[in-house]
Amino acid sequence: MDIQFKNVSYTYEAGTPIQHTALNNLNLTIKPHKFTAIIGKTGSGKSTLVQHLNALLKPTEGVVRIGNRSITPTTGNTQLKALRKMVGTVFQFPEAQLFGQTIAEDIMFGPKNYGVKPDEALAIAERTLKMVGLDASYLERSPFDLSGGQQRRVAIAGVLALEPEILVLDEPTAGLDPKGQHELMQLFSRLNTEMGTTIILVTHQMEQVAEYADDVIVMEEGTVAKQASPREIFSDSDILANNYLNVPRTVAFSNELAKAYGWNLSDMPLTTDDLAVDLMRYFKAKKEARYEG
């Protein structure tokens, strides 16, 4: 299911003195079953963009197409229910939206809303809770007695319970400890590779982009500055500088080696494993060259 934005603009508080354009005649295509990262400065329009994917915001101008459905400025809210089951969105700080007396109630709410029977909804709750790393003993607990990190997992379980085809994640790991971040990123990656879920991730962490993304969209002042593979993005020094983006630590380290010692490793290393392999290969080649010379 392709996602397409055609000439999409979005203005907050349109028609008032404080109106402010967050998306400006934006065009893009997001491929199905891919892992797409959206990066850019704070305020560049990333969150506004992804809030269009489940029609939480409707474009002020233009069309958003998700599969064969279109969202235009005049789309009525009643047409959106099916779309919202298809597109699961984990907003910034999703834990702020928890409301159930128990965790089970909170996660079951979505499926029940779409007509799933209570016992089946409970089974879904148990399964999705396990996916986010919490066991069944949590089902009857209050979500409000949990730590912030655990609340985040419960909120994500609530989104996964609808088994969305497209999963939109707006900085889902901000503020989590690195171990928790890694576990959640692994979960999203598994959903992508094993279930074919389309993943759209807004992030500031270039290491996440390097490790997981197939495709990267760089947002700048409400429009797409560039859309390409992580390797292409991280080798485009202009686009990085213009958008205050840094390269992953591995690339920065490799650049340092080039600058200090003149070692030009062949590939752009996106993980430390890549970098180690590149270094070994480079050293061996140099050694052979020395013997031959």
Place this chain on the structure above:
Amino acid sequence: MVFISQKVRNALMKGVDSAIIERILMETSEERMTKNIIEMADVSFRYTEENPDLILDNVNLSIEKGEWVTIIGPNGSGKSTLTKTMNGLILPSDGKIVIDGTEMTEENLWSVRRKIGMVFQNPENQFVGATVEDDVAFGLENIGMARDEMKTRVKDALLRVDMWDLADRQPANLSGGQKQRAAIAGIIASRPEIIVLDEATSMLDPLGRQIVFDTIKDIKQEDNLTIISITHDINEALESDRIVVMEKGKIVAVGTPEEIFAYGERLIDLGLEVPFSETLKTSLRDVGFPVPKEYLTDERMMEWLWIYNSKM
């Protein structure tokens, strides 16, 4: 152990009468008390009587005025709860908390709170002003600051976090990172004696995070403020005076950054990331490089690679 200060010793040697010595003793003990701006003694917290899980388990911690203390620990270890007890957002089930020489009670909560500015990860619910500028001014209006000075301070604070251009925006319409900047501008303008940052820069891009971090360092220096920061950012932890490590509601270690970083791989369990050079070292070892065991900074790692290459 009886602590006798130089003042008392001098008085005793001069043979002054006991009433004066008593007074000096009281004064010096007060001085010693107020040197610690925060003292927590045997602080415990549980949500309800029925739920026996201790979120804070007998915590003892003293923080000196002017210190920058980083609190680390995995999610759920009690870091946020600990800082919330410092300004009475959460009242401990047991133990006592002394802020700047005053033991916190339900009665004096409001005067104690004036000394502490807190910025949470999600400042959404902290905004009160109709615009960013109003919001930053709010805290200053509350303490009755003159209008001209207030305007200058607000502008200065917003400029420092690169938010002056957005001064007349509604806080609700800001992006996540801009909200965090606006909230931080609020404490930069009001400069409370104690600033508590709970993952307060988690939504900022790396450059934005550096700008905010440098600004807070500057105002700390200018006004000798005390900073308590909860973070998972290893670079920020590295620059603080002391690191407090929490696990399951307890303080399990306190030390300088160098002492705590010597924990190596165990840092992951403690809620911090492992330094890049350590991760690289593991990858290098996996493909057959004979890397040394001890901790290397990025620079030392580069040097090691150079030497290894020249010997090959």
